[in-house]
Amino acid sequence: MSVQITPKPLSLNYRAIAEDFAELAVAAGAAVMLFYNSDSHAREKGDTSPVCDADLAGEAVILAGLAARLPDLPVISEEAAAAGAKATCGDAFILVDPVDGTREFLAGKGEFTVNIGLVVHGEPKIGAVYAPALEQMWLAGDHAVTFPVAPGGKLPPPEQRQRIHTRKPDQDGLIALTSWSHTDPRTSAFLENLNVKQRRMIGSSLKFCSLADGSADIYPRFGATMEWDTAAGDAVLRAAGGIVLDRDGLPLRYGKAATKFMNGSFVAWADPAAIQATLGARRA
Numbered sequence: 693m694s695v696q697i698t699p700k701p702l703s704l705n706y707r708a709i710a711e712d713f714a715e716l717a718v719a720a721g722a723a724v725m726l727f728y729n730s731d732s733h734a735r736e737k738g739d740t741s742p743v744c745d746a747d748l749a750g751e752a753v754i755l756a757g758l759a760a761r762l763p764d765l766p767v768i769s770e771e772a773a774a775a776g777a778k779a780t781c782g783d784a785f786i787l788v789d790p791v792d793g794t795r796e797f798l799a800g801k802g803e804f805t806v807n808i809g810l811v812v813h814g815e816p817k818i819g820a821v822y823a824p825a826l827e828q829m830w831l832a833g834d835h836a837v838t839f840p841v842a843p844g845g846k847l848p849p850p851e852q853r854q855r856i857h858t859r860k861p862d863q864d865g866l867i868a869l870t871s872w873s874h875t876d877p878r879t880s881a882f883l884e885n886l887n888v889k890q891r892r893m894i895g896s897s898l899k900f901c902s903l904a905d906g907s908a909d910i911y912p913r914f915g916a917t918m919e920w921d922t923a924a925g926d927a928v929l930r931a932a933g934g935i936v937l938d939r940d941g942l943p944l945r946y947g948k949a950a951t952k953f954m955n956g957s958f959v960a961w962a963d964p965a966a967i968q969a970t971l972g973a974r975r976a
């Protein structure tokens with residue numbers, strides 16, 4: 693006899709948590725911007741990616757805010773994990789990346805983001821992706837929205853937020869997104885096999901947001917990422933109608949403590965209905 697284990701429902705107020713995440717991301721954005729285009733003391737971490745004072749300042753704002761507002765939810769954050777903090781997660785937990793795209797931040801490019809995501813039973817359910825230099829937020833709770841907001845500014849009321857949706861690919865080919873800094877040969881080989889009409893390089897989790905708001909079709913990622921890099925953007929994309937599939941073709945799961953929260957390769961798609969047709973039409 694097989695026993696089906698149904699996840700216990702959790703009573704979480706998604707709308708209120710999404711507002712908390714957005715407010716904290718905007719507050720962290722203000723802390724991060726204090727170091728933009730100034731000396732932010734960049735150094736290398738264990739995975740050879742850079743960290744600077746902006747990452748630590750942004751993370752401190754978010755962790756203090758989460759401890760005050762959502763003290764019952766475990767938090768796993770990029771810089772605390774890199775510094776060796778012991779990470780545990782339960783049925784619901786929060787993933788924090790105070791600066792995704794630290795390389796772009798250090799280069800003075802605006803394509804970096806503050807990311808706060810909520811994972812419930814392995815799925816990203818809420819996400820705030822905030823680009824402080826671009827002064828734009830992408831937020832997923834019940835649905836996906838975007839709106840302008842300055843670092844440290846007040847969030848606009850819900851009626852001034854723009855709903856976003858993914859798009860169907862054009863007949864004449866896909867718009868594909870890749871990283872500025874981490875595009876590996878497997879990513880290029882994958883895209884060479886598809887009917888891609890345009891490739892755009894974008895830093896950070898903004899790639900998920902570009903799929904979510906109907907600006908592009910596909911984002912393949914074969915190089916390393918961590919769960920905190922992707923959870924918030926993945927939540928925004930899913931709420932806008934897209935999907936992120938792992939190497940087995942299943943929705944990317946979160947809470948992979950055994951691999952220290954590292955993701956395997958994945959492909960983010962704007963239009964799940966077009967996946968079969970897209971892969972079926974691969975070049976010979």
Ligand SMILES: Nc1ncnc2c1ncn2[C@@H]1O[C@H](COP(=O)(O)O)[C@@H](OP(=O)(O)O)[C@H]1O
Pocket residue numbers: 739740741742770789791792793794795870871872873874894895896897916917918921
């Ligand atoms: N060797 C590696 N191991 C783990 N993560 C890596 C990595 N190389 C790049 N990344 C992740 O890729 C992210 C940047 O993605 P992109 O190139 O798409 O902007 C980095 O985010 P951080 O800037 O937060 O460190 C980092 O987490």
Ligand SMILES: [Mg+2]
Pocket residue numbers: 747770789790791792793794
């Ligand atoms: Mg980071």
